[in-house]
Amino acid sequence: MFLEPPHAAPSGDPVTIFPGGYNQANPLIERMNKFVALGASETGAVRQLTRIRRSLRMNETLVREDRKPDRIYLILKGVAFRYRYLIDGRRQIFGYLFPGDLCDTQFVILNECDHNVGLLCDSEVALISLPDLMGAMVTFPKIERALLMMAVVDSAILRENLLNLGQRDAFEKIGHFFCEITARMRAIGQINADGSFSLPLTQMELADTLGLTVVHVNRILQRFRLEGVLCWSRRQVIILNQPKLESIAAFNGAYLHLDAPREEPALQAWG
Amino acid sequence: MFLEPPHAAPSGDPVTIFPGGYNQANPLIERMNKFVALGASETGAVRQLTRIRRSLRMNETLVREDRKPDRIYLILKGVAFRYRYLIDGRRQIFGYLFPGDLCDTQFVILNECDHNVGLLCDSEVALISLPDLMGAMVTFPKIERALLMMAVVDSAILRENLLNLGQRDAFEKIGHFFCEITARMRAIGQINADGSFSLPLTQMELADTLGLTVVHVNRILQRFRLEGVLCWSRRQVIILNQPKLESIAAFNGAYLHLDAPREEPALQAWG
DNA sequence: CGCAAGTTTGACGCTGCTCAATCACTGTGG
DNA sequence: CCACAGTGATTGAGCAGCGTCAAACTTGCG
Numbered sequence: 001m002f003l004e005p006p007h008a009a010p011s012g013d014p015v016t017i018f019p020g021g022y023n024q025a026n027p028l029i030e031r032m033n034k035f036v037a038l039g040a041s042e043t044g045a046v047r048q049l050t051r052i053r054r055s056l057r058m059n060e061t062l063v064r065e066d067r068k069p070d071r072i073y074l075i076l077k078g079v080a081f082r083y084r085y086l087i088d089g090r091r092q093i094f095g096y097l098f099p100g101d102l103c104d105t106q107f108v109i110l111n112e113c114d115h116n117v118g119l120l121c122d123s124e125v126a127l128i129s130l131p132d133l134m135g136a137m138v139t140f141p142k143i144e145r146a147l148l149m150m151a152v153v154d155s156a157i158l159r160e161n162l163l164n165l166g167q168r169d170a171f172e173k174i175g176h177f178f179c180e181i182t183a184r185m186r187a188i189g190q191i192n193a194d195g196s197f198s199l200p201l202t203q204m205e206l207a208d209t210l211g212l213t214v215v216h217v218n219r220i221l222q223r224f225r226l227e228g229v230l231c232w233s234r235r236q237v238i239i240l241n242q243p244k245l246e247s248i249a250a251f252n253g254a255y256l257h258l259d260a261p262r263e264e265p266a267l268q269a270w271g
Numbered sequence: 272m273f274l275e276p277p278h279a280a281p282s283g284d285p286v287t288i289f290p291g292g293y294n295q296a297n298p299l300i301e302r303m304n305k306f307v308a309l310g311a312s313e314t315g316a317v318r319q320l321t322r323i324r325r326s327l328r329m330n331e332t333l334v335r336e337d338r339k340p341d342r343i344y345l346i347l348k349g350v351a352f353r354y355r356y357l358i359d360g361r362r363q364i365f366g367y368l369f370p371g372d373l374c375d376t377q378f379v380i381l382n383e384c385d386h387n388v389g390l391l392c393d394s395e396v397a398l399i400s401l402p403d404l405m406g407a408m409v410t411f412p413k414i415e416r417a418l419l420m421m422a423v424v425d426s427a428i429l430r431e432n433l434l435n436l437g438q439r440d441a442f443e444k445i446g447h448f449f450c451e452i453t454a455r456m457r458a459i460g461q462i463n464a465d466g467s468f469s470l471p472l473t474q475m476e477l478a479d480t481l482g483l484t485v486v487h488v489n490r491i492l493q494r495f496r497l498e499g500v501l502c503w504s505r506r507q508v509i510i511l512n513q514p515k516l517e518s519i520a521a522f523n524g525a526y527l528h529l530d531a532p533r534e535e536p537a538l539q540a541w542g
Numbered sequence: 543c544g545c546a547a548g549t550t551t552g553a554c555g556c557t558g559c560t561c562a563a564t565c566a567c568t569g570t571g572g
Numbered sequence: 573c574c575a576c577a578g579t580g581a582t583t584g585a586g587c588a589g590c591g592t593c594a595a596a597c598t599t600g601c602g
Contacts, residue, residue: 084434087521092434109423114526115430152380155426159386162429163355163363165436166482170558202580211437216558218582233581234567250358255385441590473548487590489550504549505599 026050027100027188028074028126032146034187034258042140049136050074050126056119058200062103063117069107071127075099078123079200083208084115093209095157096120096181096201100188102128105151121200149257156255165211168249170220173210176249178230180256182239187258196238297321298371298459299345299397303417305458305529313411320407321345321397327390329471333374334388340378342398346370349394350471354479355386364480366428367391367452371459373399376422392471420528427526436482439520441491444481447520449501451527453510458529467509 029046032038038046053076056062062073062080073080080097082104094115097103107113108130137144157180164176181199182191191197207217224230229248230239239245300317303309309317324347327333333344333351344351351368353375365386368374378384379401408415428451435447452470453462462468478488495501500519501510510516 084430086434086438090438092437094430094433106423106426109419110427110528114427148380151422152377155377155429156381156385158426158429158433159355159365162365162433162436163357165433166363166479167357167361204580208437213559214581215560215583219558222582257381475548484591485549486551486592490590493550 027076028102030188031100031150032143035146035149036142038142038146042142045136045140045143049128049132050076052127052129053124054127055124056122058119058121058123061116061118062125063107063113063115065113065116067113068111069104069113071129072105072108072133073103073117074126074128075101075103076124076126078125079120080117080123081120081205082115082117091208092211093205095154095161095209098184098188098190102147102150105147120205153255153257156257160255170210170212170216171223172249173212174206174217174220174224175229175245176251177206177210178237178239179246179249179251179253182237182242183253183256183258187256194238196236198235199232199237200235298347299373301459302371302421303414306417306420307413309413309417313413316407316411316414320399320403321347323398323400324395325398326395327393329390329392329394332387332389333396334378334384334386336384336387338384339382340375340384342400343376343379343404344374344388345397345399346372346374347395347397349396350391351388351394352391352476353386353388362479363482364476366425366432366480369455369459369461373418373421376418391476424526424528427528431526441481441483441487442494443520444483445477445488445491445495446500446516447522448477448481449508449510450517450520450522450524453508453513454524454527454529458527465509467507469506470503470508471506 026043026047028050029038029043032046056078063069065084075097076099078099080101080103082094082097083091084094085091097117103117103125104113133147137147160180164173168176182197185191185197203217203221204214206212207214210217212220221232224232227244229241229245230237232238245251297314297318299321300309300314303317327349334340336355346368347370349370351372351374353365353368354362355365356362368388374388374396375384408418431451435444439447453468456462456468474488474492475485477483478485481488483491492503495503498515500512500516501508503509516522
């Protein structure tokens with residue numbers, strides 16, 4: 001798609017701080033628990049880390065590729081996406097961030113951002129300060145390990161999407177996309193009782209994710225509807241035939257590592 | 272491309288051990304020095320880590336996706352590549368490993384392999400034991416930081432290639448591929464005086480890297496020759512017009528981070 | 543010398559792109 | 573309450589980039 005990067009200027013600082021006693025469900029804790037079993041002190045530390053929160057509006061930009069990273073964002077509610085434009089306006093979307101996802105730890109290590117992160121809908125994020133995060137990693141090896149796992153899964157997802165773009169045709173690509181999204185949505189409990197879930201993308205975003213045009217995406221989506229596999233309309237997706245969907249893309253979700261915590265870690269040093 | 276995964280069984284153990292005094296150029300040290308300035312004790316530690324070496328033949332498989340990782344390989348000489356097959360035989364190549372590249376630290380963190388690593392020519396690798404590596408990371412923060420940087424650059428390369436597959440046409444894709452390869456080759460001093468370098472791939476490998484067919488790759492390569500941009504024949508590449516090559520792909524090699532060591536690291540903790 | 547692997551060529555066709563118009567939905571202001 | 577605008581979805585016609593199939597040629601190697 002061809003468009004000049006449209007950017008809403010990030011607003012002031014309507015920050016909310018939840019003091020120590022904050023005790024609600026925390027999507028980062030739930031995520032980390034998929035990789036390591038956090039104890040009470042660790043969950044307390046994570047709550048402390050994610051205490052500073054902020055509500056942001058659709059179309060705001062969380063991270064810009066020309067800026068130095070100063071903190072890490074945790075998505076609490078809403079959906080963010082990572083993308084970059086080529087000079088001629090073509091856009092590649094690298095992936096989507098849902099509640100519990102961190103936005104990018106990588107930038108911190110490099111001390112520069114190589115792509116943008118935007119918001120697809122009104123969202124809520126936590127701002128994690130780098131020194132605090134570093135401190136928590138040193139004090140709590142389990143937290144360090146969970147963060148490493150999250151980073152590694154991120155790049156497994158990248159590889160899977162590379163394979164998707166390189167080897168599959170449009171029908172398979174879109175099938176695979178929905179397989180991945182539903183698996184991730186299910187893991188964070190965002191699927192409704194009737195099997196539907198909300199997906200605040202436009203067909204154009206999907207096109208820029210998969211290297212297709214909007215027109216073609218639209219036609220393939222009709223085919224999915226016609227074949228009774230899934231229906232996506234008004235930001236709501238409903239999967240009608242999950243087995244068929246997964247067989248279309250030959251989907252194997254192992255790369256997402258959404259299952260139970262690993263029994264025995266590879267490295268003693270990371271208890 | 273459609274083919275059943277052809278695998279040469281990994282052979283016995285013709286291992287060479289270079290005792291402490293080993294003092295040649297070490298590609299891992301050179302690579303790490305691009306990110307952090309290693310001191311004498313750190314270079315000593317890296318030499319010690321990479322002391323166990325092994326020569327392997329073309330087509331041997333270093334890492335298989337169904338195995339548990341037991342150690343990390345460092346490429347010393349030769350070229351390795353990372354890939355995965357779909358059940359129907361389509362193959363996606365995720366990237367190439369040159370001397371100084373590590374083969375995959377990620378596997379270790381996950382405690383499982385999600386893709387294969389094969390050799391494109393007779394090669395030489397060092398076997399790094401995990402406990403030793405962990406120990407070195409703890410003792411030498413600079414080594415830890417360099418390894419983190421290497422991992423982060425790896426995923427920056429993945430993102431760049433995702434954009435390549437998603438947004439560029441065949442001519443641009445191949446152009447971008449050669450831009451990246453020459454930049455990396457130059458950084459490790461593998462470019463000959465006349466500007467040529469050896470690239471032990473077949474056109475089919477390039478096709479499976481970029482999501483094209485051999486036939487089409489062949490035709491686009493002819494175009495590159497015709498336009499006097501580059502010539503690739505008998506595993507030798509020579510770039511005839513570097514500026515034109517880079518403008519075809521709108522190449523910006525910043526994502527490879529091949530320049531001087533970073534001045535000030537983002538995190539004090541990783542001095 | 544002869545085989546195997548890799549490269550090159552040609553003819554043909556399909557997948558997915560382009561351009562352009564129309565339709566549907568939502569929010570806005572009069 | 574409706575006209576209107578803007579955004580996104582949908583449709584159609586035509587085309588081209590890239591894939592498929594199949595054969596010939598070239599190179600490396602035992």
